[in-house]
Amino acid sequence: MTKPLSTEQLVIPSSVDHIEKVDEFVERFATALGFDRDALADIGICVTELVMNAIVHAHKEKSDLPVQVDVEQHDSGLRVTVRDHGPGFDTETVPDPTSPENLLDDHGRGILIVRAMMDDVQCTRLDDGMQIAFFKRFVPK
Ligand SMILES: Nc1ncnc2c1ncn2[C@@H]1O[C@H](COP(=O)(O)OP(=O)(O)OP(=O)(O)O)[C@@H](O)[C@H]1O
Numbered sequence: 001m002t003k004p005l006s007t008e009q010l011v012i013p014s015s016v017d018h019i020e021k022v023d024e025f026v027e028r029f030a031t032a033l034g035f036d037r038d039a040l041a042d043i044g045i046c047v048t049e050l051v052m053n054a055i056v057h058a059h060k061e062k063s064d065l066p067v068q069v070d071v072e073q074h075d076s077g078l079r080v081t082v083r084d085h086g087p088g089f090d091t092e093t094v095p096d097p098t099s100p101e102n103l104l105d106d107h108g109r110g111i112l113i114v115r116a117m118m119d120d121v122q123c124t125r126l127d128d129g130m131q132i133a134f135f136k137r138f139v140p141k
């Protein structure tokens with residue numbers, strides 16, 4: 001990926017009380033890039049899913065652990081990265097929510113939703129956590 005045209009960062013403690021702040025932060029940045037209401041709603045859903053995962057699964061709501069959200073403006077769209085300091089996980093071995101034995105579960109769909117709604121999703125396991133990034137392309141008018 002080429003160098004971004006502009007970037008911003010928000011760091012929050014691991015508490016669901018801060019989810020709204022993240023949503024507002026990303027929405028403001030994405031609105032300035034010209035995304036329409038539907039795209040803004042989709043981006044908001046995906047950011048919330050990833051930040052919830054960081055807070056709940058990675059940090060087990062230990063509020064002193066920071067969740068870092070980076071937004072980047074690119075020529076062709078928006079990139080959002082959510083970074084945590086948990087144990088990380090292997091995206092290949094996460095149970096498949098579309099397989100018959102999991103279809104009735106009421107959880108396990110967050111990552112699938114992000115993959116379905118966004119144009120590119122990259123999951124990177126780091127030494128001290130997980131970094132999940134998605135890209136949302138501009139749609140030509
Ligand atoms: N940041 C993370 N750190 C560690 N494990 C994670 C992280 N994100 C996801 N996981 C693991 O991957 C699984 C799948 O995540 P996913 O968001 O798809 O579903 P979920 O969080 O279990 O349920 P929901 O449908 O409510 O999002 C989680 O149950 C968890 O085991």
Ligand SMILES: [Mg+2]
Binds near residue numbers: 109111
């Ligand atoms: Mg989830």
